[in-house]
Amino acid sequence: MSLAEQVALWMSAGLTLYAILGGADLGGGVWDLLSSGPRSAEQRKAVSHAMGPVWEANHVWLLFCFIILFTAFPVVFQTLSIALFAPLNVVLAAIVFRGAAFAFRHPLAADVQGYRQWSCVFGVSSVVVLLGLGAALGAISTGGIRFTDGHISAVPTASWLSPSALGLGLLTLVSCSFLTAVFMTMETTGELRLDFQRRAVYALLAQALVVVAMLPLLAYTAPALWNRLVAGYARYPAFLAGLMMVAAFVLLQRQQFSWARAAAVLQNSAMLWSILAAQWPYLIFPDLTLANAASPAPTLRFILLALPLGMLVLVPSLLFLFYTFKRPALLTEQ
Amino acid sequence: MDALLAARLQMAFSLAFHMIFAALGVGMPLLMLLAQTGWLRKHDEVYLILTKRWARVVGILFAIGAVSGTVLSLELGLLWPKFMAVAGSAIGPAFTLEAFAFFVEAIFLGIYLYGWQRLQPRVHWLTGIPVVLASAASSLLVTSANAWMQHPTGLADLQAASSSVSFAGMLFGNPYWPLMALHSTVSCYAATAFVVAGVYAWGILHGKRDQVHYTALRLALVVGLIASVIMPVTGHASALVAAKYQPAKLAAMESLFVTEKGASLLIGGIPNTENRTVRYAIRIPWALSILAKGDPNAEVIGLNRFATDVWPNVPLTHYSFQIMVAAGMLMLGVALWFWLVWRRSGEQALLSTALVKSLVAATPLGFIALETGWIVTEVGRQPWIIYGQMRISQAVTPALGVTTTLISVIGIYLILTVSLVWLLRRLTVNPVAGADDSRSDQIKKAI
Numbered sequence: 001m002s003l004a005e006q007v008a009l010w011m012s013a014g015l016t017l018y019a020i021l022g023g024a025d026l027g028g029g030v031w032d033l034l035s036s037g038p039r040s041a042e043q044r045k046a047v048s049h050a051m052g053p054v055w056e057a058n059h060v061w062l063l064f065c066f067i068i069l070f071t072a073f074p075v076v077f078q079t080l081s082i083a084l085f086a087p088l089n090v091v092l093a094a095i096v097f098r099g100a101a102f103a104f105r106h107p108l109a110a111d112v113q114g115y116r117q118w119s120c121v122f123g124v125s126s127v128v129v130l131l132g133l134g135a136a137l138g139a140i141s142t143g144g145i146r147f148t149d150g151h152i153s154a155v156p157t158a159s160w161l162s163p164s165a166l167g168l169g170l171l172t173l174v175s176c177s178f179l180t181a182v183f184m185t186m187e188t189t190g191e192l193r194l195d196f197q198r199r200a201v202y203a204l205l206a207q208a209l210v211v212v213a214m215l216p217l218l219a220y221t222a223p224a225l226w227n228r229l230v231a232g233y234a235r236y237p238a239f240l241a242g243l244m245m246v247a248a249f250v251l252l253q254r255q256q257f258s259w260a261r262a263a264a265v266l267q268n269s270a271m272l273w274s275i276l277a278a279q280w281p282y283l284i285f286p287d288l289t290l291a292n293a294a295s296p297a298p299t300l301r302f303i304l305l306a307l308p309l310g311m312l313v314l315v316p317s318l319l320f321l322f323y324t325f326k327r328p329a330l331l332t333e334q
Numbered sequence: 335m336d337a338l339l340a341a342r343l344q345m346a347f348s349l350a351f352h353m354i355f356a357a358l359g360v361g362m363p364l365l366m367l368l369a370q371t372g373w374l375r376k377h378d379e380v381y382l383i384l385t386k387r388w389a390r391v392v393g394i395l396f397a398i399g400a401v402s403g404t405v406l407s408l409e410l411g412l413l414w415p416k417f418m419a420v421a422g423s424a425i426g427p428a429f430t431l432e433a434f435a436f437f438v439e440a441i442f443l444g445i446y447l448y449g450w451q452r453l454q455p456r457v458h459w460l461t462g463i464p465v466v467l468a469s470a471a472s473s474l475l476v477t478s479a480n481a482w483m484q485h486p487t488g489l490a491d492l493q494a495a496s497s498s499v500s501f502a503g504m505l506f507g508n509p510y511w512p513l514m515a516l517h518s519t520v521s522c523y524a525a526t527a528f529v530v531a532g533v534y535a536w537g538i539l540h541g542k543r544d545q546v547h548y549t550a551l552r553l554a555l556v557v558g559l560i561a562s563v564i565m566p567v568t569g570h571a572s573a574l575v576a577a578k579y580q581p582a583k584l585a586a587m588e589s590l591f592v593t594e595k596g597a598s599l600l601i602g603g604i605p606n607t608e609n610r611t612v613r614y615a616i617r618i619p620w621a622l623s624i625l626a627k628g629d630p631n632a633e634v635i636g637l638n639r640f641a642t643d644v645w646p647n648v649p650l651t652h653y654s655f656q657i658m659v660a661a662g663m664l665m666l667g668v669a670l671w672f673w674l675v676w677r678r679s680g681e682q683a684l685l686s687t688a689l690v691k692s693l694v695a696a697t698p699l700g701f702i703a704l705e706t707g708w709i710v711t712e713v714g715r716q717p718w719i720i721y722g723q724m725r726i727s728q729a730v731t732p733a734l735g736v737t738t739t740l741i742s743v744i745g746i747y748l749i750l751t752v753s754l755v756w757l758l759r760r761l762t763v764n765p766v767a768g769a770d771d772s773r774s775d776q777i778k779k780a781i
Contacts, residue, residue, distance in 0.1 A: 052444075052448050053444040053445065053447070053448035053449070054444055055444075056396065056397065056400060056440040056443065056444055057437065057440045057441045057444055059400070059404075059440075060433070060436060060437045060440050062404070063403075063404055063407060063433060063436070064433050064437070066407060066408065067407065067426065067429045067430055067433050068426075068430070070410070070411060070418055070422040070426055070429075071422055071423065071426020071427060071429065071430055072423075072426070073422075074418055074419045074420070074421075074422025074423055074426070075419050077411045077415075077418050077419070077422060078411060078415040078416065078418055078419035078422075079415075080411070081408075081411035081412045081415040081418070081731065081733075082415050082731055082732060082733050085412060085731065085733035085734075085735065086735065088408060088412060089412065089735075089739050089742070092404070092405050092408055092409075092412075093742060093746055095401055095404055095405075096401045096402065096404075096405060096746060096750070097746070098401075099397050099398070099400060099401035100397060100398060100401060100750050100753070100754075102397065103393065103394045103396075103397030103398070104394065104753055104754070104757055106393070106394075107390055107393075107394070107757070107761060108757075114757075152732075295422065295423035295426070296423055296492050296493060296494075296495035296499075297495045298492060298495060298496070298497070298499035298500075298501070299423040299424075299426060299427065299492065299501075302427045302430075302501045303426075303427070303430060306427065306430050306431060306434075307430075310430075310431075310433075310434040310437075313434065313438060314434060314437055314438065314441075317437075317438055317441045317442065317464075318441060320441075320445065321441045321442075321444055321445055324445055324449055324452055324453065325444075325445075325448065325449075325452070
């Protein structure tokens with residue numbers, strides 16, 4: 001396996017972790033926004049409580065992926081920066097508002113002036129980040145960005161605002177919301193838990209609807225991606241994702257929340273993997289590949305040395321973080 | 335507005351904003367941990383109150399530092415895509431290492447801030463140590479990327495994928511890095527210390543003469559004194575490096591238009607780039623030659639050796655440098671004054687209104703020095719984005735709408751600043767409504 005391919009595997013792992021951990025955090029914003037019913041305040045509190053200690057660390061995964069990208073594939077970073085100038089700026093603004101809003105409202109009591117406003121900012125900006133990142137991914141994989149003779153251009157019919165890119169944005173939004181709702185069933189008890197169980201089921205149904213709508217859309221507007229999704233290696237994770245969707249639905253109905261969480265994690269990861277597998281070996285379809293966009297070998301070798309060494313520090317620290325705050329014994333105290 | 339100007343302004347504004355939170359993010363955890371150390375050793379509640387108050391501030395500041403840092407790392411590409419295409423392979427490794435340090439900081443800060451009830455007091459204190467160390471490590475590591483932009487070693491070798499390329503050598507063997515890393519990291523402690531000292535001095539001035547204020551002031555000024563003693567030493571050494579590798583920058587800092595033997599050091603003064611003179615400056619004969627080369631008769635290269643199209647902005651570099659040095663000297667003076675009086679008369683020292691007022695006046699000095707210092711470094715590097723290799727005009731994005739993003743960034747950061755000030759006032763004026771109070775009561779009971 002080439003050096004560039006090895007780096008790409010690390011980056012895929014980073015993206016998967018961001019999709020799960022960061023995605024669940026972003027989904028927290030969605031449920032904060034959609035909190036309703038007699039336990040609306042409790043729902044918000046539970047989401048805040050679950051995110052509090054972990055949200056900063058969860059978001060470093062995005063930075064981690066961007067840094068690997070501009071170190072190992074600088075031309076791709078350059079191309080994305082120019083072609084996706086508008087959506088990336090919007091996502092950045094939303095990331096700033098989201099982080100600030102969550103931090104600002106934290107020391108305020110829920111009934112204080114300011115809490116409600118910051119909560120709204122937190123929720124709306126979470127939605128924007130999810131839609132924006134999903135649409136950007138859509139533009140990348142449907143061939144919306146071209147790099148020819150050093151010249152970078154966007155294809156108007158397949159831009160981040162095209163139906164299929166926006167469809168992917170919507171899919172990202174509902175998938176992460178689903179994941180968060182399932183996670184929340186493990187962070188709550190009693191009535192509150194049933195609230196999140198219901199939300200998880202609705203989100204799963206919404207996700208199924210979006211997937212069904214996306215299939216003909218992709219087949220029609222992005223045939224290249226479609227062919228790679230259904231014919232190549234990508235069909236295995238895609239099949240796994242479908243299977244896990246059904247499994248998660250059944251497990252949620254039977255209130256086996258711990259297993260439902262595993263199924264949801266696997267389902268979301270598998271969806272991402274199917275897109276990544278359909279991309280391989282392209283970084284930006286159809287012009288930039290792992291081979292033609294990679295940094296010189298010394299840089300790649302440095303990363304491939306630094307990443308495992310860094311993980312020696314990072315993994316135990318992360319395990320300590322999750323061990324401290326996500327122990328089952330402590331969760332039942334709430 | 336011209337896209338290049340808009341992009342430069344946006345970068346400058348984003349960096350200046352991030353720097354405030356990054357510096358506090360390096361400095362505040364140290365003060366927080368020092369206070370907690372005091373609590374664990376002396377069991378004096380004053381220290382616990384300070385620890386908790388500062389921890390809450392750290393939580394908010396860190397979030398703003400983290401998001402504004404994310405903005406910067408993407409802005410490198412959004413504003414200067416061509417620069418990243420060339421420099422990504424060279425400075426990316428520095429960012430990769432910094433990312434790990436930042437990750438560790440984020441993880442342990444989460445554990446520290448939310449772990450009061452879940453961890454034994456000593457274990458909890460221990461989780462603060464990685465926060466302090468990792469925040470300093472982030473600062474030390476990320477400056478290597480900037481050091482490389484000032485003195486880009488090894489680029490040709492790297493592009494040829496030569497096997498002799500060593501990132502340890504390129505990034506950390508760079509003569510710019512050790513001093514720049516040390517100087518800018520210590521400046522974070524100085525800036526934080528004087529802000530904290532100033533806030534509590536303000537309280538004392540307004541009648542809050544209690545142990546919380548006295549202790550906070552003392553802790554801040556221990557850090558403030560040590561940092562402000564180190565600053566001139568590392569600063570002087572950094573100027574020597576600039577003299578050697580970036581003579582145009584040094585000449586701009588000193589407004590030295592003509593190459594001179596036995597050059598004078600200028601204090602203050604208004605440079606005029608048209609007729610290449612400086613008016614109203616105090617001149618100290620031979621001092622610049624002595625400081626830059628260690629010899630009163632040494633030749634110091636002036637701007638006349640360079641074509642004007644590679645001059646940095648002379649007045650801006652000059653004024654920034656003068657302000658930075660003045661702020662540094664004032665900080666050192668105030669810190670020394672405080673400790674001299676304190677040694678003699680202890681808490682009585684704070685009855686001196688002149689001293690307390692000076693501490694209040696010194697509040698922004700650290701940040702003034704920090705920001706002007708970075709202006710010297712960055713504006714002094716102009717017109718290059720990679721010194722001697724790529725001009726900023728070659729690196730700027732062709733994308734439309736940079737003026738819009740500039741205005742948005744300024745607007746968003748203004749909103750955040752106003753909200754933050756409102757929130758911090760709320761938290762300090764009537765500390766802690768509801769949830770947090772009961773939590774700290776529980777901790778007191780638990781201990």
